Amino acid sequence: MPERRYVADALRTETVGGVVLLAAAVAALLWANIPAISASYDTVRDAHFGPAALGLDLSLQHWAADGLLALFFFVAGIELKRELVAGDLRDPRAAALPVIAAVCGMAVPALVYTAVNTAGGGSLGGWAVPTATDIAFALAVLAVIGTSLPSALRAFLLTLAVVDDLFAILIIAVFFTGDIRLPQLAGALAGLALMWLLLRTGVRGWYVYVPLAAAVWALMYNSGVHATIAGVAMGLMLRCTRREGEEDSPGEHIEHLVRPLSAGIAVPLFALFSAGVPLSGGALAQVFARPEPLGVVLGLVVGKTAGVFGGTWLAARFTRAELNKDLAWPDVLAVSGLAGIGFTVSLLIGELAFADDPRLAEEVKAAVLVGSLVAAVLAGVLLKLRDRTYRALSEAEELDEDHDGIPDVYEAGNPQYHLRMARIHEDKAAEHRRLARAAAAAAGSGGPGGNAEGAAGSSAPGDRPA
Structure with a gap:
């Protein structure tokens, strides 16, 4: 149907995906804070369903965080694989700058959070919360505001965000994995090995891979390893290079099919059931009063900007890595601020880090929302100034007052x-x-x-x- 195709194509763009995600977050805040309907938010979010015999009797919130969000990480895995084999990460020299920027952009926020909570006597368990960058939100802001900015800036941000996602996945796998159940983990690994074998032998058909993917996800969830890791692993298995006669590689084709589901359903539903922080209950008031949420805000707004910009400058200054000739340092500063939009992955890590303290988890979620909003506004102002500068340069380069066809x-x-x-x-x-x-x-x-x-x-x- 033309209408369905139009909606799917729209959801593949960063702008529309970011707007849908923002709308879901706003809807969650309204639903959780309007007195007449706020009680129903918790009722719906905590409603359980699923086959208990398979260990999958989960609440809606857990289905969104552990199930639907696996689609988001599946797409992230495909993006990472594509960058590794056909994108900027394939060339070590070109990849060095955004990779170093991503690493520093995760290390400095963690240090900021640790310093704030060490000084304030808070919990150090949330150190990883401000380390993440929300690729959908960040690219949406850049697409809306930076219409005249160099394309190299988007490539820099995309590479940085993909590497950021990779390290966020590793953090979840290493630091937020519960007690490992070896039989289930062995079953999940066996399922992944079977999928790899089927892909390499050219077996096709959704009826083969969808049930197998569901089984791998369920086994991974029951193994104690966070279930989103299964999505990443399956995404990394897909071939993302084109063979002779192919218009798209299998990875590109599947990403084209799955991205609308991720951007239009999975991530917005996760935001809907995770971003509903009761503002009247004191969560927002505690953002700047308790060290844990304060560390998150400062980590996202200050730590991310300092880490990404500082790491990029140090790498360009003391290594052979070079900043793209189309970019200037004010551009890097603006996109460094944009990296402070944590949201999706930060909310997920916040839930995992403070799973045993729901009240503190709510306060940390509020901090993620506040920090991401402040980072988006500050970066938006800087990007708008840079966009105006590039627009003026572009107009000057196109001016042809003598009408001879040459600027x-x-x-x-x-x-x-x-x-x-x-x-x-x-x-x-x-x-x-x-x-x-x-x-x-x-x-x-x-x-x-x-x-x-x-x-x-x-x-x-x-x-x-x-």
Whole structure:
């Protein structure tokens, strides 16, 4: 159907996906804070369903965080694989700068959080919360505001965010994995091995891979390893290079199919059931009063900007890595602030880090929302200023006043260009003198002590510019 295709294509763009995600977050906040309906938010979010015999009797919130969000990480896995084999991460020299920026952009927020909570006597368990960047939100803000910015800036942010996702996945796998159940983990690994074998032998058909993927996810969930890791692993298995005669690689084709589900259903539903922080219950008031949420806000707003920008500058200064010639340091500063939009992954890590303290988890979620909003606003202002600068440069480069088909900026050393411009200005001067004489004649007088010619100025050749 044309309508369904139109919606799917729209959801594949960063702008629309970011707007849908923002709408879901706003809907969650309204639902959780409007007195007449706020009680139903907890009721719906905590409603359980699923086959208990398979260990999958989960609440809606857990289905969104552990199930639907696996689609998001599946797409992230495909993006990472594509960057590794066909994108910027394939060339170590080109990848060095955004990779170092991503690593520093995760390390510094963690240090900021640790410093704040060490000084304030807070829990160090949330150190990983401000380390994440929400790729959908960040790219959406860049797409909306940066219409005239260099394409290299988007490539830098995309590479940075993909590497950020990789390290976030590793953090979840290493630091937020519960008690490992070896039989289930062995079953999940066996399922992944079978999927790899089927992909390498060219077996096709959704009816083969969808049930197998569901089984791998369920086994991974029951193994104690966070279930989103299964999504990443399956995404990394797909081939993302094109063979002769192929329009798209299997990875590109599947990403094209799955991305609308991830951007339009999975991530918004996760936001809907995770971002509903009761603001009247004191969660928002505690953001700047308790060290844990304060560390998250400062980590996202200050730590991310300092880490990404500082890491990029240090790498360019002391290694062979070079900043793209199309970018300037103010561009890097703006996109560094944009990396402070944590949201999706930060909310997930916040839930995992403080699973045993629901009240503190709510306060940390509020901190993620506040920090991401502040980072988005500050980065948006910087991006708008840079966009205005690039728009002015673009307009200057396209200006062709002599209408010879060559922009004027490239003809500064051409004598014929200056002669053409002199004739154009002489013709304009003559036309303005004619209009002045006509205006003076219409007024009935050329002015006190003179005639229309005197008021308009002489048109003698000596008055004309040389």
